Amino acid sequence: MSDKILVVDDKQMMRDSVGSTLQRGGYQVVAAGSGDAALGLLARHRPAVVLTDLKMPEMDGLELLTRLRTADENVPVLIMTAYGTVDTAVEAMKEGAFDFLQKPFEGDQLLLAVRRAVEHRRLLQENVALRGSEPQRTGAPMLVGRSDPMRQLAQQIQQIAHSQGTVMISGESGTGKEVVARTIHAHSPRRDAVLMFLNCAALSSSLLESELFGHERGAFTGADVLRKGRFELSDGGTILLDEISEIEPPLQAKLLRVLQEQQFERVGSSMTIQVDVRVIATTNRDLVECVADGSFREDLYYRLNVLPLHLPPLRDRIEDVPLLAEHFLSQVSLREQRDAPVFDGEALELLMGYHWPGNLRELGNICERASVLTRGGVIRASIVQPWLAARPDPSAEGDAAGAARPIARLEDVEREQILRTLDTFNGNRQRTAEALGICVRTLGLKLKKWKQSNLVAQTV
Ligand SMILES: Nc1ncnc2c1ncn2[C@@H]1O[C@H](COP(=O)(O)OP(=O)(O)OP(=O)(O)O)[C@@H](O)[C@H]1O
Ligand SMILES: [Mg+2]
Known part of the structure; x- marks a missing residue:
């Protein structure tokens, strides 16, 4: 589920342009034309981030920030400022605003600031x-x-x-x-x-x-x-x-x-x-x-x-994985106001055996995905297993298939492959040789040798 951003600006044009950039960036947008309207929307929409203009008639951005702090102190607030109001924006940051964007800003700058604020919110709801x-x-x-x-x-x-x-x-x-x-x-x-x-x-x-x-x-x-x-x-x-x-x-x-x-x-x-x-x-x-x-x-x-x-890296503090997983799961559930699911023992074991190339951010994403798919209750190993398998550990010796197969002599592997292919083609040597990319004569010689040494059945 994409994060919801509450955009507050008294100017319709600004709300529209900021809103459409955010939507292109994959966010849901709720817009309000005043601080009062924004406060009214807060409980129903529970936005991940509030993006507000600083200068507005009636309630300005600074006052909205203070009021938001009382209503939901964890929501990060991003302030949009125009020339001449930057000092006030800094004031707002001291009051706990997350960051400010000075107008005019590019779409990329906006999306980057919002992405960081969303990430930051994940952190704010925990108390370890x-x-x-x-x-x-x-x-x-x-x-x-x-x-x-x-x-x-x-x-x-x-x-x-x-x-x-x-x-x-x-x-x-x-x-x-x-x-x-x-x-x-x-x-x-x-x-x-x-x-x-x-x-x-x-x-x-x-x-x-x-x-x-x-x-x-x-x-x-x-x-x-x-x-x-x-x-x-x-x-x-x-x-x-x-x-x-x-x-x-x-x-x-x-x-x-x-x-x-x-x-x-x-x-x-x-x-x-x-x-x-x-x-x-x-x-x-x-x-x-x-x-x-x-x-x-x-x-x-x-x-x-x-x-x-x-x-x-997370792989060097793997014992933190259960606690972190619990933390990330509880954040999602707080945000979505439902009970937090838990990983079962087998799923946790998988998480603790993984090499975590994306570190805590990857663990956070996996917890979020798992909790969406589970909808409360218990998250089983079968849910997370495919995500972890998609990024095998390149530093591990051999891949999963290689690790399962014991080392074998090349000649034995060759013989096994030839016999299996013969089987596939019902003993037809011509088609077997073609499939293996060798000539029929070579195939015949090999089979003759193996028969003499009793390595294959005389009937082959
Ligand atoms: N010790 C921790 N406890 C709880 N959450 C954490 C912890 N460390 C990191 N996180 C979470 O993991 C995610 C990644 O953290 P952060 O953005 O600080 O990483 P970073 O090292 O700055 O990454 P990058 O180099 O990609 O910018 C964030 O969502 C953050 O909230
Ligand atoms: Mg960083």
Whole structure:
């Protein structure tokens, strides 16, 4: 079932255009022309994400955000802003908005922000966690897992959260890098300031530069207004630079300077801006390799890698699978307001024997699919088995068929194959030879030899 997005804007045109982009992206859309209407629709539709304009007559986006927080504190809110309202958008992020989109934005930017918000929501409804039972602030994600690596990670997060140093989170795709980054911010002294997010892989180099550092009016064609960048907007808070390896070398130099001196200039300006921002970067590529092949600056690597945190793949913390599965299943059921199903023992065994190339994201998807198919009750092994078999473990020795077959001498395999083919063609040597791609004479010689050694029946 696709996720439902509630779009709130007083302008019909905006609702329509945003709505149709979202529908093309596979979402269901519910639209409201005012904050009041949106609140009215909330209970019936239970949207996964609310996307709201900031400036609206009567109830504005900020007030809607506060009211939404009281109604359903887990729904992520994305704010759409126009020029001149960005500072308010940052205010909104401090109040717990998930992210903001500055108008005009591209369809891809919209879909990316919504996809991230949907993913984020999955996290918000659970309560396992980090050491201790410190009350969780709204919006602070929870990390599920009791394996040794997860316990260690929880400890490291606590230490790292209280320092000011740059954090570098590495790990395969889907291991939870973003969740960990958000947890660090939520437990840091900056928790009441903004957490800004930027995916470095999603934008072209020039767009990324102006998104990071902002631009002056007239800095380039299309730069009609002054625009503050995300560094400037996260002053006093944290910035999360996702997929940092995708930043191109010229921008890497500019980023290095911000890390060293907390200073930069907007594109097209010579005025230096000083900020106080904590940087958390994530990567699913091996940055050491990127440094070796020349695509990533070595000095930047060392500047980023002050507090490194590595997320192990799920296959290295397999004992967390049952707990995580329960977590993902309960999230789906909460969202859809029905009882959570459970995996039976055999299904869990299969899940724990799998190599999880897509890590926690793959497990989350499988739980979601399984719960839709099961509709409450028990999920049996036969439901999940085909999904796991579709991606066999390439590092395992041999494939499933090969593993089941014992090693055999080539001559024996050949004989067995020839006899089986003869059988298929009712003993017809001509057709057997043709099917096997050998000449009849060769076939005759082989059979004669095997008969002499009593390896095949004399009647063949
Ligand atoms: N410890 C955890 N407990 C609960 N849910 C988790 C945990 N780690 C990850 N998740 C969930 O798994 C999914 C993937 O996590 P996340 O987006 O943080 O991964 P990522 O490493 O940033 O992936 P990518 O490299 O593909 O961006 C998300 O839906 C997240 O909510
Ligand atoms: Mg990520």
